Amino acid sequence: MLLISVMSPTPVVPIIAFLTSTILLLYFARIPYRFYLKLLWYPIIIIAITCVIIALFFGYQEPLTEINLLGLRWTVFKDGITLGFNTFFRVAGGLSTQFFLVLTTPMTSILLILRKARIPLVLIETSLLIYRYIFVFIEVMETMHTAQELRLGYSSLIKRLRSTSLLIANLFIRTLEQGERTFTAMNARGYDGNIRILEDLPKPRKAALAGIALFDALLVALAFIIMNVRIV
């Protein structure tokens, strides 16, 4: 669904993708809607601004209108507007489908699927460790940040810059130390260069798989049928 909605030439398909994953998330996965809105809010704003810029500055066919921009006459093109709209909805569709994956699928399942897809083990093992230690280091960072703040490390711009650089440098050293200690601890439990993961994925139901395939096929078909429909 992510691929389809990002590659779709019209906004219709991504809108459907967006609505589907949103409904699935809010009603079936029971994600609190406030949390979901918060997640969506910042990326959507950034994309909206970007897409307005794309809409106004891109394009070269069929002048639509001219606007007066600080004494400059600026021509806005039809295909620019279309591109802007498309980009916005593609990204929105892509975002919501990504959130669907992130919010519903446990990390271990994703890693197991990646392994089945024959992604190199190094990448999988690295992401497994990164996933775990991101949380450890967020904690370390928060503690260090608070400690700096309590000693007035953020009371002026210069101090703020200095404290931030110290924080980053220290965090970096901490990651190296942590890596060393984790390696020792893993060795103590018989680590031999391969992280083995216990496989216990529930078998996907055939009906569910078929449903997903059908839905995706419909989306692709729709994308082709309405390829020539333009907004403007």
Added chain:
Amino acid sequence: MLFRLENLSHRYSDGTLAVDNVSLSFAKGERIAMLGTNGSGKTTLLHHLNGILRPTSGRVYFEDKALAYDSKSLLDLRRRVGFVFQDPNDQLFAPTVKQDVAFGPLNLGLPADKVKEVVVEALRTVGMAESAEKPPHFLSLGQKKRVALAGVLAMQPETIIMDEPTSNLDPRATSEILHLLLQLNKEKGITLVLATHDVDMVPLFANRLYILNRGRLVSEGTPKETFSNTELIRKVNLRSPRITHLFEVLKKENNIPIDEELPLTISEARKEILKLLDMENMPKQERDTAT
């Protein structure tokens, strides 16, 4: 003897002599405590017991055979001698509790079904079965310590080494870990080796106590023998258990007739106090019966 250290020394690459000519030995089923201040070499010493560190000089014997450091012998040693690290964040690296506990048994090459079985069993033993699917960062420190212990238990070791098992834990979590360890020792006969500076815990737990000071072994014996040498305890910047200290003061300052061997735990103190009360009551009772 299960373990025998012979003139063991370890010098780190920065020149610090962390362990200085230590010789000691202990048998299967014992409960050993290594007591010492921060930086006394406890952790370094323990790291030799399952081959994490190699001695700079001296030797480690396990079941009367010198440790070999090839990967096959190390794997075998580490299956039989589990190590629980002080900071559970060092040890818990997997995205979920279950995956982490499964790491050791999978490295031993057990089949998946068997692994699931031992994982469930280990988590149940430490009382963390409900948290199997949780990511470690959602757990409290006490819970993380128990999961770290489960990760070692799942390899079904005969000896467990724990570095500061109770540091930073609240009283309840401390006593839970302690009871869990004693139960493992009693029911499964697992030999326990603990590094600690919690002197109040030692008499509750250990049957043999080693004291390390600046990398040197300065005392060896039962907690009772060791703590009665108050001069030594003070010299190495430790202290007696609070209870023992109280009785020492009562004996010295108030001339209360207390045995040469001071009580170390609350239950011993209780007995001692009851005995003293009885002695006071005795003449009165005798008077009563006489009349």
